[in-house]
Amino acid sequence: MKDHTDKQPPTLPKTDLRLARDEPVPVAVRGLLERLTEDAWQCEAGILEGADEEYLHRYRVNLRRARVLVGEAKKALAPRTARFLQCHLRAIAGRAGSARDLDVQCRLVHSLPPRALAASLGFLASLETRRKREHGALRRYLRSRNYHRRRERIRHLLANAAIPDATIASREFLADRIRHRFRKFARRAEGMEQAEDQDLHRLRIEGKKLRYLVEFSQGILSPAQAKIWIRELKSLQDKLGHAHDLSVRLGWMRDYAANRPPEPLETASLEALAATLEKLWQKARDSAVRHVRNFLEKTRKTGWPNCWIAAGNANGKHRIPQ
Amino acid sequence: MKILAAYSIKGGVGKTAFAVNFAHACALAGKRTLLLDLDPQGASSFYFRAQPPAKLKGRQLMAGKQPLLKFVHETEYPGLDILPATLSFRHFDDVLSKAGKPGRQLRQVLKPLAKTYEVAILDAPPNLNIFSESVMQAAEFIACPVVPTPLSANTLEQLVQFLDQRFAEHAPEFLPFFSMVEARKRIHQNTISELRAQYPAMLRATIPYSTDVERMGLTRAPLLAKRPNCPAGRAFAQLAGEVLRAMT
Numbered sequence: 001m002k003d004h005t006d007k008q009p010p011t012l013p014k015t016d017l018r019l020a021r022d023e024p025v026p027v028a029v030r031g032l033l034e035r036l037t038e039d040a041w042q043c044e045a046g047i048l049e050g051a052d053e054e055y056l057h058r059y060r061v062n063l064r065r066a067r068v069l070v071g072e073a074k075k076a077l078a079p080r081t082a083r084f085l086q087c088h089l090r091a092i093a094g095r096a097g098s099a100r101d102l103d104v105q106c107r108l109v110h111s112l113p114p115r116a117l118a119a120s121l122g123f124l125a126s127l128e129t130r131r132k133r134e135h136g137a138l139r140r141y142l143r144s145r146n147y148h149r150r151r152e153r154i155r156h157l158l159a160n161a162a163i164p165d166a167t168i169a170s171r172e173f174l175a176d177r178i179r180h181r182f183r184k185f186a187r188r189a190e191g192m193e194q195a196e197d198q199d200l201h202r203l204r205i206e207g208k209k210l211r212y213l214v215e216f217s218q219g220i221l222s223p224a225q226a227k228i229w230i231r232e233l234k235s236l237q238d239k240l241g242h243a244h245d246l247s248v249r250l251g252w253m254r255d256y257a258a259n260r261p262p263e264p265l266e267t268a269s270l271e272a273l274a275a276t277l278e279k280l281w282q283k284a285r286d287s288a289v290r291h292v293r294n295f296l297e298k299t300r301k302t303g304w305p306n307c308w309i310a311a312g313n314a315n316g317k318h319r320i321p322q
Numbered sequence: 323m324k325i326l327a328a329y330s331i332k333g334g335v336g337k338t339a340f341a342v343n344f345a346h347a348c349a350l351a352g353k354r355t356l357l358l359d360l361d362p363q364g365a366s367s368f369y370f371r372a373q374p375p376a377k378l379k380g381r382q383l384m385a386g387k388q389p390l391l392k393f394v395h396e397t398e399y400p401g402l403d404i405l406p407a408t409l410s411f412r413h414f415d416d417v418l419s420k421a422g423k424p425g426r427q428l429r430q431v432l433k434p435l436a437k438t439y440e441v442a443i444l445d446a447p448p449n450l451n452i453f454s455e456s457v458m459q460a461a462e463f464i465a466c467p468v469v470p471t472p473l474s475a476n477t478l479e480q481l482v483q484f485l486d487q488r489f490a491e492h493a494p495e496f497l498p499f500f501s502m503v504e505a506r507k508r509i510h511q512n513t514i515s516e517l518r519a520q521y522p523a524m525l526r527a528t529i530p531y532s533t534d535v536e537r538m539g540l541t542r543a544p545l546l547a548k549r550p551n552c553p554a555g556r557a558f559a560q561l562a563g564e565v566l567r568a569m570t
Contacts, residue, residue, distance in 0.1 A: 110352050117351050118566040122559030124350055125550035132547075260551065269563070 012058050015039045017065070018219035025076040025173045026163045029069060032216065033085070034158050036066040041151065048139055053103045056138075060100050063093040068212045072177045076168070081161040088150045088157075095147075099138045102131035105249055116276065119269035123256050174217040175309040181210040182305050189296055192289050197247045200288065204240040207233060222311040229304065236295050239288040246281040250274060323436040324569050326443050327461035327494075332477040333448035336467040336501035338365040339535050340561070341445035344465070346544035347562030349402035353440040356394065358432075359407035360414070360457070361447040367406035369542055370397045380410035384417040386431055391438065399547065403439075415453045428456040441569075450484065458485070463569060464494045467501035467529070470513035478517070497568055499525040499561055527561035530554055 015035055020028040040062035046055030067089045074082035109117070109124045117124070141147050185206045192203070211233040218226045257270045298304070328341040338361070345357040359366035367374065372395040382388040394403045418424035435442055446457045458464060464485075468478050478498060485493050498521060504510050518524050529535070532554035534545060541548050545555040546562075 114351070114570050115567060118563040118570075121347050121350060121546070121563050121566075122550060122556050125347070125546035125555070125559055128350060129547065129550055260556065 017215045019170045019216045021170055021220045025168050025170050028170045029073040029076055030158055033066055036062045044142055056100050060096045065212050068209050078162045081157055085157055088154050095141045099134040102134055106131055116273055120273050171220045178213050178305050181213055185210050189292050192292055201244050207237050222308055225308050236291055239291045243284040243288045246284050250277045250281055323439055324441050325461045326463040327446050327457045328465050329446040330466050331450050331481050335469050338445055340467055341443050342366050342369045343544045343558040344562050345402055345443045346399055346546050348441045349399050354401050355441045356403050356439045357443045358405045359445050361445055362409050362411040364407035366445045370404050371542055372404045372406040374406040374408040378408050380413045381417050384414050415451050418452045418456055424452050424456050425459040428460040461494050464496050466498040468498050469502045470500055470510040500528040502531045503528045504531045525564050527557055527564055529557045
């Protein structure tokens with residue numbers, strides 16, 4: 001029997017996210033980019049078969065990680081290579097965005113309590129129809145010649161890109177990028193209490209970039225501590241993500257309610273549901289703001305990321321050659 | 323497992339349209355749902371593109387000699403399965419009339435489904451015979467479409483009287499609703515206001531008379547899957563919400 005509630009998510013092999021510590025940065029970055037993109041291409045079959053949402057999620061996350069890595073390491077890669085890689089990755093990732101967002105939103109509506117769900121069946125049906133359409137469009141794109149050309153171009157760029165002279169070690173590169181990203185994150189987090197939804201969303205993206213960088217550094221900068229900070233950043237992102245998802249759902253529901261003729265019964269149930277969602281969103285937002293504040297407090301107390309980077313420096317195995 | 327029957331004594335009132343759209347709405351709401359097309363015309367099976375297997379025999383199925391789950395078809399909608407109808411389902415009445423306790427027979431046949439499904443929807447044929455009686459006995463809820471015309475109001479009255487006489491204590495919950503409503507017609511307006519006053523249990527949602535419902539025969543898909551935002555699609559969503567709330 002076909003039933004999404006019973007289905008177990010497929011166990012996809014984990015991508016090795018660590019930058020190779022013994023190689024020069026351009027080579028290590030290229031190796032990681034190859035792993036990320038190849039793992040993304042592996043998920044294509046699952047997406048085309050419509051086997052499970054997890055394939056699309058993994059596909060999108062790997063492409064996003066690759067985009068973050070190219071963005072951070074553009075100085076370490078040849079400028080032309082970095083520019084073309086960014087362009088192709090952005091074009092491909094942009095096609096998968098809506099389908100994944102709709103997957104998440106449909107799952108969230110499904111998780112509503114039965115009475116609220118019964119009230120929002122029309123909204124859910126319209127989401128499901130959009131979702132089906134977006135998945136169809138994505139599948140068509142993945143089968144298209146344009147997509148295959150871009151994918152082959154990315155492979156070719158990674159295999160044949162000119163490697164600039166390596167002047168910097170992976171550890172030094174990561175330490176510099178993490179410091180930079182953390183500063184940006186902390187700056188963006190200032191005055192969060194009055195921040196608008198868009199600001200919170202940007203903060204979330206900034207946090208995501210920071211987490212990816214910490215993930216890339218797992219094998220290089222104090223690995224045991226990296227795990228602790230990845231967990232912290234993940235939980236922070238979950239909170240920010242939950243608030244963002246609720247805000248998106250609320251917006252979509254209001255759009256849905258506004259673009260239909262007035263029907264007293266349905267309008268009343270949608271309004272009641274919107275009021276519940278608004279309360280949930282307010283709660284999630286407050287919790288996210290509190291979490292960000294606690295996170296920054298913790299970093300101040302522990303001196304993260306500097307002390308952590310220094311701990312990585314002290315580890316003799318990964319000392320930068322002078 | 324909750325069992326709901328889409329039933330009316332009168333034919334052509336929108337039982338199948340309701341059964342198909344409600345089954346899809348239940349699946350949308352995350353309930354494992356089985357739609358049993360018990361009408362030999364097989365309209366629900368047609369909508370879901372389900373072909374009945376040659377081995378499926380109405381007599382044997384109702385006599386409990388064939389396991390029902392063996393003939394269940396998956397639909398393209400997650401969580402929704404269907405038992406397709408065959409012409410041999412016309413013998414149900416014959417089998418039941420020979421059975422010792424016809425009322426229990428259908429309930430026995432449906433019993434094994436409880437492990438697999440949360441909701442079973444019986445798309446019953448019109449008429450008032452022994453088979454209809456067993457459908458009423460097996461179901462906990464009866465959704466009855468009513469076209470707001472005097473003739474339809476008359477059959478509603480007959481059905482209510484029959485339910486009162488036949489099921490003194492354990493009567494299924496009766497959920498009538500207006501179907502194929504043409505709001506511009508004075509006769510429809512008057513009948514609706516009269517029947518609402520007479521039957522307070524009448525559901526609030528009304529299904530309009532719409533080409534979109536007729537087009538389901540062309541698209542062969544529930545309205546909520548193809549055109550959720552058309553007036554009939556919205557009405558079915560609203561109706562499904564009301565029925566689901568009544569069932570919880």
